[in-house]
Amino acid sequence: MAKETRWARRPYDGHAINQPLEPDYELLQVGPGTPGGEFFRRFWQPVAMTDQLGEKPVAIRILGEDLVIFRDLSGRVGLLHKHCTHRRASLEFGRIEQNGIRCCYHGWHFDIDGTILETPGEPEDSEIRHTICQGAYPTHEFKGLVFAYMGPPEKQPAFPHYDSMDLPDHDLVPYSIHSPCNWLQESENSMDPFHSVFLHGRVNGPQFPGLEHFVALPVVAYHTRPEGIVYSHSRRRDDLILIRFHDHFLPSLAQNGGMFQVLSEPKTFSRTSLTKWVVPVDDNNSRKFGWRHFNDKDEVLRQGNRDEVGWEAVDFYGQTAHRSYEEMQNNPGDWEAWTGQGPMNIHRREYLGVTDEGVALLRDKLRQGIRAVANGEDIAVPQGTPKKPFHTYGGDTVLRIPKDNQDDRAMIDRVQRAVADIYFAGDAYEGEDRTEFIRRGVAEKFGSAT
């Protein structure tokens, strides 16, 4: 086989790299039976907005599987394989019943767990309904999103409750946005704090009010956790150090700092304004499901607009397909960046630099998990209950610390790592006790500066 040519190494030599290279299928494929797909199926993740569930069943596609989702007349949510187990008519044309759904073709009636309740054309004593089931997955409805677990039943974890699901005074507004590309491209955008400098700053001008300081290159510290990666990216503005924490929990949950904040005075452990999962539709399409957090404490600018949050919409720039091509070219946003990489990015064609450490870390972490599942090993999945939720860290801390004229970036790095240590030590506590521990710890460490 000819040696693979990954990059052009001379001017005017596009010809050297005009042959396609294979994508990294181990990481990128999500269909049934693929290593990445089986990994994804070990986690609960959102598959629909409850607003989608009306009088008719809805055909959806998740992880390369065609499914139908509906709310039966008892109010329960069913998530079934789309094709009827009898002769594969689509249940999107079925009739919703008190319990479950009835296929339009020969009237077989399925409960939400896939149990066959009736096979009306078959003899009374037919054993069919005691022998087989329609394919089905368990669901959990929470604050406007429907989550599902699509893995083997014997591996099903309890639905994980994250601390960000009920932060005091936070009102969660659900939303969902499609991207015509592999899921990892959007997730990598969140693991790349350097793109903000250029995409949201130097190249296109500031895109997010209150975040104009994004034009400065951040000082970044990454922390690997059993369930994912937490990082902080920090910048100086006058005598303030702005430390923004970001979460990525596997497979694809991301939380950033505040969207619309006043960052002109010290604050400690303000919380995220965005909780989002990038869910694979199939190898070349993904759908983000998440919540915008509205609150008066962490978004004091009050520029957010809940009326602009929902199906195919969120209230900050550049996140959807729904702008003119001219506007996309004039002022490209995140959506153009990750979808523009193509339906499935070719990693071997990339040339990663030092600013891509987060992307590389995420790929490594995913690969470890994918291989562990493929080898029959158990993996760390987020676990939490309303009383003892899974702890997350996304949000902002702002400290008043004068510039170090010797090496300010090294000092900023020491500060953000010390703050992270205090955040993580706070894991021994819950709720207000945790917040209090972190605030006190930061105040003690940095004295009256905070």
Ligand code: FES
């Ligand atoms: S195909 Fe569904 S009942 Fe026959």
Ligand SMILES: [Fe+2]
């Ligand atoms: Fe961005």
